[in-house]
Amino acid sequence: MNANTKPVIFDGHNDLLTRLWLSSAADPVHDFIYGTLPGHLDLQRCQEANWMGGLFSIFLPPYAYVKNNHPDKLANPSHSDFTPQEIVDICCEQLKLAQQLEARSDGQIQICTSLEQIQACQQNKQLAIVLHLEGAEFLAIQPDLLDVFYEAGLRSIGPLWNRKSLFGDGLNASFPHSPDTGSGLTAQGKDLILKCSEKHMLIDVSHMNERAFWDTIEIACQPIVATHSNSHALCQQARNLTDQQLAAIKQSDGLVGVNFDVAFLRADGQRNTQTSLDVIVDHLDYLIDHLGEDHVGFGSDFDGCLLPDELSDISQISMLIERMQQRHFSDQLIEKVTSKKLVYGA
Template identity: 45%
Template sequence: MSPAATSTHTPIFDGHNDTLLKLEIDAGAGRERDFFQRSQRGHMDLPRARDGGFAGGLFAMFVPSNPDQDFSKPFNPRDPANYAELPQPDALAFTHSLMARAFRLERASGGRMKICRNAAEIRSAMQQGQVAISLHMEGAEAIDGDFHALEVLYAAGLRSLGPVWSRKNIFADGVPMAFPSSPDTGPGLTSAGRALVTACNQLKILIDLSHLTEKGFWDVASITDAPLVASHSNAHALCASARNLTDRQLDAIRESRGLVGLNFHVAFLREDGQHRSATALDVIARHAAYLVERLGEDHVGLGSDFDGCMPPADLKDVSRLQYLLSAFRNAGMTDAMVEKIAWKNWLRVLEETQS
């Protein structure tokens, strides 16, 4: 059985959003809003998710160095406040607050949202019209070197993990928000990072390669027994941001039966690397076509970065997701290809990773 859909909506499973962080920061600033009521703030709430056919995704738990930073707007990459390393106990406490927020959303949803711990649960939730939440950690600052926190967070529902955000921690170095730049910006995994990859393989936690340096990418590729996945990255050949993937990296992802999730952030899409919301959806369609050509149609998905990016104006929030799928069709993709990119490829790679 396929996920619930209408005649005009293809269901979408999205590989990355920062909505939990956005809700947490807004609440801390005295601007808490009801996720179940339509709003013009942020990129997502449940009514707008329904409008766009958003059926679920990887909900990131990210601990910012600077909690006052609005990650949907340009920020100074040279400001050390945005990249300061975080003490593990502090990062774990903030991660707990984000995970608790996800649990509260599930409880308050009256069955409209479901935290899912494997691909079968995601598929079931989507079939029943529930928004499927898969908990993801963006940057492993909350994890101690003995992996006690990893075990506990896994038991609570963590199923996907990126060793780094764009800053250094005990596991690896992250790529800066640099343009133009190669992703080969620093060292790879530390010994603790190598052990983290092995621990994630044993627990069947997906390892996310977005934000890793190129050396870190190849270190993971040499260790892991799971498909290589970059949840929210684009093609470096089309936009020379350090956050994007080279052709050689894309080839390795294809060979591993992995996946790349298209990131909607304009500075990772545009050939000039500019933060300009006046960016046509055709630009995303070009990245999608390039990735399909390089990876094959079974290895491309969506990784919006909603609530953590500046998307094109025509994709201003989650309610506009079907506009993007229309842009894919207008660029020559078949309905079957669009359906794979929209949700099927993510469920396939999650099934292969978590089983």
């Protein structure tokens, strides 16, 4: 790989759709496609970086965050939590934003529901959106929406987030902490896993506590993916993965996408942007040692994380690639990590 060659990047996780929903811009979809958008991603920067897409999360952000930073998004900011209708509406609005990105892009963006479509996007220099659900709270309110969202293109689900829900306890603990933070999946959570598995959807364990993780391993007879998680041995955040969890993911022929958020990278767990890119490479190295090079990718969490200063947005991704080269990652291995295993399974 020479200095002018950029590897294709297919990313395991980003929060662009939530950022578009939170945006105060008059037309954030237009700004993403044709202009510049504050944050980590817009189409021009993605194209220049050879970032061809990935899993785009539909996500219900914490109520306190929305209330404190975007109160205009709430029907009544004096409330203490979202209403059930707000939860459904927020997720539906993010789905509509994804559909608008595709419809208004003049063919530059496509919602993909198969590997063949993703591969075609790569060949045609299009941005590939694979819809992912991060936390399934709205399905506890309207279960029939799983079929509706599936028909609209949803192909990946993380049933739990940090909050307790009908489906399980979620994952929320102070640093340092083991992933053992509560009960596992509820009966409804196990039913949801089985329904999604029957639809051949990707099952994401990134926000599961340890008991929910093992419940999922037991009932989902398919490769298990942690779309944006790191090594617990290197950073003892509760939602990073232990060596035993990594072994189970490898056994399932699954994959882990490395999260670029500094708090999930640093040994001290601090939200300190003065964090070397070597720490990301350390996690990549560790995961490759434990999983094998066919089971590790990027899961950046762009637009939903605090990045190292050297990696301020997608336009600086080449800095990480260079650091991987300096750490003796071969061109073949870099291609596997950035896209080849995710897109081609090779």
